[in-house]
Amino acid sequence: xxxxxxxxxxxxxxxxxxxxxxxxxxxxxxxxxxxxxxxxxxxxxxxxxxxxxxxxxxxxxxxxxxxxxxxxxxxxxxxxxxxxxxxxxxxxxxxxxxxxxxxxxxxxxxxxxxx
Numbered sequence: 001x002x003x004x005x006x007x008x009x010x011x012x013x014x015x016x017x018x019x020x021x022x023x024x025x026x027x028x029x030x031x032x033x034x035x036x037x038x039x040x041x042x043x044x045x046x047x048x049x050x051x052x053x054x055x056x057x058x059x060x061x062x063x064x065x066x067x068x069x070x071x072x073x074x075x076x077x078x079x080x081x082x083x084x085x086x087x088x089x090x091x092x093x094x095x096x097x098x099x100x101x102x103x104x105x106x107x108x109x110x111x112x113x114x115x
Contacts, residue, residue: 006047006051006055007047007052008065010040011040011041012061012065012068014036014040016068017033018034018072022075022076
């Protein structure tokens with residue numbers, strides 16, 4: 001019988017899946033990966049952290065999880081910036097257009113380049 005992975009392993013794998021979904025550019029993949037990631041985070045809240053901490057590789061695995069989380073945040077911010085730059089409707093968390101329109105920041109240099 002194969003032992004089930006601990007909560008930290010599940011979290012790391014979920015962050016990998018979320019990053020892959022973000023890279024795919026497919027909204028359905030991102031939504032599915034969000035569900036998996038939310039479940040992994042819930043698992044961390046109820047996990048036996050004492051047991052996880054007994055693993056000598058825990059510090060490295062926590063650093064790995066932090067790195068993967070930072071990567072997901074960066075890709076999410078980049079995707080958000082791209083959507084704003086393209087002028088695509090801003091959708092809220094319920095899948096409907098949000099009430100506030102997307103605003104594209106402009107600088108004097110950008111305005112001057114437009115002639």
